Amino acid sequence: MSESARAKIKKVVDELGGEIESGEDALRVFGRLDALASAILSYTSPKAKKITRATPLPEVLRRVAKTQGSAQGKLLKRAARKAKTLLAIAEEVSYGELDPEDVSRAEEARSELCDDLYAWIEGCADDK
Amino acid sequence: MTNRLPVRFDSFDRVIQRMLKDCDEIVLFGSQSLRQGRRDSDWDVLCVGDIPPYPIKSGSRRVRWHSHMFSLDLVWTSRSELRSSNWLGSELAGHVAKYGSWLRGEGDWRTRTKVSSHAILAKRRRVEVRIDFQRAYASGLLEPYLVKHVTLLRRDIQRLSYLQNGLPVPVTPYLDSEWREHLDRDAICRVANSLGCDLEKAVFGNLEDTVSNYRKG
Secondary structure, three states: OOHHHHHHHHHHHHOOOOOOOOHHHHHHHHHHHHHHHHHHHHHHOOOHHHOOOOOOHHHHHHHHHOOOOHHHHHHHHHHHHHHHHHHHHHHHHHOOOOOHHHHHHHHHHHHHHHHHHHHHHHHHHHOO | OOOOOOOOOHHHHHHHHHHOOOOOEEEEEOOHHHOOOOOOOOEEEEEEEOOOOOOOOOOOOEEEEEOOOOEEEEEEEEOOHHHOHHHHOOHHHHHHHHHOEEEEOOOHHHHHOOOOHHHHHHHHHHHHHHHHHHHHHHHHOOHHHHHHHHHHHHHHHHHHHHHHOOOOOOOHHHHHHHHHOOOOHHHHHHHHHHOOOOHHHHHHHHHHHHHHHHHHO
């Protein structure tokens, strides 16, 4: 993957920050996870411009994982699980359910998702 | 739009009656209750009772529940809350009062709903988040993601327009047909403009640019 592609994906990952403490925070998370899914598809799938569905991030990560080597694939599969957790909590919060435990679980999932994606992006630099 | 009971196939009715046996009121609302939903759309159900039904976890008010035949989006509220200004002024109460189909109970509260300033403010904040998202990300999104988020923005602006006019918000398919048929489009765009958003450009401009980039690509 080119350096500029990695920089673009990394920028979206950087912007995933922020706690989910309100319905508006949850909306931001939905949007940013979609932006991330779109960016990853753009730079990893040769058929990105032909996709017809806004595939959720966990599914995108699982799909891209299949095209990667073992270590990189593992990172993406783990990131997919974290993204799924984050989406589920964001959905609850968007319904107006604000459980302090969920807020910290979401923060943990977000932080681990970012770590896995940073590691994956780093790994992409080595895939020449 | 008229309120029409959906076809109550046996399993739906059986599940609802069993799951919500302790509830005083059961109301179908949303697109399925008006037969405007897709086949796979959730069935939106409001239930009123002293305690939440079993699929809703303690401290919660809402749950998505799936069977192999249908999905429920179940919302619970307590009888005492029905009298609160918080409930009566909410977007959901206004919608259910106007478009809901009562399967159990009378819904004597439904004549007392009135859109609150809190509901308008909450919707306005959602719209602002969506506008910020458009500004930050729209130009880089693949077309399906752009279409999805522009549509969500447009619908929330339409909902805000209804609330600002003190009206209950109709179901999503109605909002979509209203937009397609240009009903009140100027008024909707004015609401968007008041929030610094050129909605027609967001809907048509960005999409046209993206589609044209797709063709070039």
